[in-house]
Amino acid sequence: MTRLRIGQRRTTLNPPNESKLAIDGGEPVAREPFPSGMLGPAAIGEEEVEAVASVVRSQRIFRFLDHENSHCTRLERLFAEMTGCPHALAVGGGTAALICGLIGIGVGEGDEVIVPGYTYIASASAILICNAVPVIAEIDESLTMDPDGIERLITPRTKAVMPVHMRGIPCDMDRIMAVAAKHGLRVIEDCAQACGGSYKGRRLGSIGHAGCFSLQQYKVITAGEGGMVVTRDRTIFERAAIRHDSAMCFWNPDDTTSGPFPGENFRMNEMEGALGCVQFGRLEGILARTRELYKRIHAGIADCPGIQPHRTNDPEGDCGISVAVLLENGARAKWFAEALRAEGIPAGSMYDQGIPDRHIYRFWEYVMEKRSADAHGRPWTSPLHDGSRAYHPDMCPRTLDILGRTVIIGLSQTYGDQHADYIIEAIRKVAKG
Numbered sequence: 303m304t305r306l307r308i309g310q311r312r313t314t315l316n317p318p319n320e321s322k323l324a325i326d327g328g329e330p331v332a333r334e335p336f337p338s339g340m341l342g343p344a345a346i347g348e349e350e351v352e353a354v355a356s357v358v359r360s361q362r363i364f365r366f367l368d369h370e371n372s373h374c375t376r377l378e379r380l381f382a383e384m385t386g387c388p389h390a391l392a393v394g395g396g397t398a399a400l401i402c403g404l405i406g407i408g409v410g411e412g413d414e415v416i417v418p419g420y421t422y423i424a425s426a427s428a429i430l431i432c433n434a435v436p437v438i439a440e441i442d443e444s445l446t447m448d449p450d451g452i453e454r455l456i457t458p459r460t461k462a463v464m465p466v467h468m469r470g471i472p473c474d475m476d477r478i479m480a481v482a483a484k485h486g487l488r489v490i491e492d493c494a495q496a497c498g499g500s501y502k503g504r505r506l507g508s509i510g511h512a513g514c515f516s517l518q519q520y521k522v523i524t525a526g527e528g529g530m531v532v533t534r535d536r537t538i539f540e541r542a543a544i545r546h547d548s549a550m551c552f553w554n555p556d557d558t559t560s561g562p563f564p565g566e567n568f569r570m571n572e573m574e575g576a577l578g579c580v581q582f583g584r585l586e587g588i589l590a591r592t593r594e595l596y597k598r599i600h601a602g603i604a605d606c607p608g609i610q611p612h613r614t615n616d617p618e619g620d621c622g623i624s625v626a627v628l629l630e631n632g633a634r635a636k637w638f639a640e641a642l643r644a645e646g647i648p649a650g651s652m653y654d655q656g657i658p659d660r661h662i663y664r665f666w667e668y669v670m671e672k673r674s675a676d677a678h679g680r681p682w683t684s685p686l687h688d689g690s691r692a693y694h695p696d697m698c699p700r701t702l703d704i705l706g707r708t709v710i711i712g713l714s715q716t717y718g719d720q721h722a723d724y725i726i727e728a729i730r731k732v733a734k735g
């Protein structure tokens with residue numbers, strides 16, 4: 303005999319009147335609306351307010367007034383501790399972190415950097431800003447860079463590979479690191495969407511030569527804006543730090559073997575540092591909850607016919623912030639997402655030719671059309687590069703096929719078990735329809 307605990311819902315045996323799809327006029331599965339789908343920002347409370355207010359009250363916004371007592375320094379130590387990397391550099395954003403990381407590992411004009419066709423356009427932008435040429439790689443069913451596709455993109459100009467842990471899903475780092483080592487390439491991890499995630503017990507960001515995080519609003523935790531570079535390599539750190547401040551190379555010239563060379567203003571400020579530290583304290587709690595929801599949903603849909611849950615390269619290390627299911631074709635995926643939304647589930651299809659999404663390479667117009675800020679057309683026209691890289695919206699058919707067949711549901715720690723059960727019930731119901 304199976305007993306239902308109070309509050310537990312039957313998810314498989316719906317009475318016939320409940321099985322008519324909401325998209326066809328039936329009753330929606332979700333009987334109450336979903337709360338905020340935000341992660342860190344939804345956890346903001348008095349502690350964050352007080353942390354930022356106290357910085358403002360102190361009239362000390364610049365981080366380098368008192369290095370030892372700086373919130374930014376504290377945040378750097380928290381990231382260093384989490385990743386096990388001795389060096390961490392707080393910067394003003396995730397894109398700034400990537401630029402500093404790329405400069406750190408020595409990327410410059412004439413170099414090529416391999417980046418997946420599914421990532422936010424900022425990954426490619428950072429490469430271009432370093433005057434390097436982005437080379438676009440296919441993804442696989444894990445929605446991250448396909449390690450098998452990297453090798454055929456390597457040329458004598460390839461300097462680095464940028465795996466991106468999209469949607470909190472860890473890349474297949476063992477295989478990516480092996481290809482990189484074989485060809486003497488550097489690896490820079492874009493962890494903007496995967497703060498706190500890990501791969502086979504190692505924290506994301508600590509596996510490649512440099513790891514870059516974002517603390518922007520849409521990420522796992524936020525500092526308002528902000529980013530972080532972590533590395534085990536002292537020279538990479540020094541070079542990233544020099545790039546992040548226009549005069550930093552002159553502060554302790556005897557302490558560094560790098561520079562001088564020009565920097566920008568990518569400094570983090572103390573309001574961001576203080577906010578980031580409080581949010582960092584919430585990170586493990588947020589991920590513990592999203593991973594619980596993720597496991598509950600995956601268990602609930604494991605035997606559901608007609609759908610294929612996305613492959614993850616490490617189910618334990620995955621941040622658990624998104625559930626993705628692959629359908630048999632694009633039309634079915636689009637319908638599936640619509641039907642889920644009618645059931646009250648915040649689901650989306652990933653790729654639609656008519657909807658420009660800057661997370662998909664074909665909508666990176668300034669890459670596809672080789673645009674620059676000036677008329678000289680760098681980096682593609684650089685005399686240090688042979689200009690042979692051509693881009694085309696259909697150049698990564700597998701990436702478009704996979705994204706076209708994928709339906710995604712973002713998870714948040716704000717969801718209760720009942721929301722996870724709505725998701726399970728709705729997926730099972732729609733899969734039958």
Ligand SMILES: *Cc1c(COP(=O)(O)O)cnc(C)c1O
Nearest residue numbers: 395396397422424425494516518
């Ligand atoms: C958000 C994001 C970035 C850029 O971070 P910002 O803080 O917005 O500059 C880079 N890469 C990926 C994958 C992102 O999601």
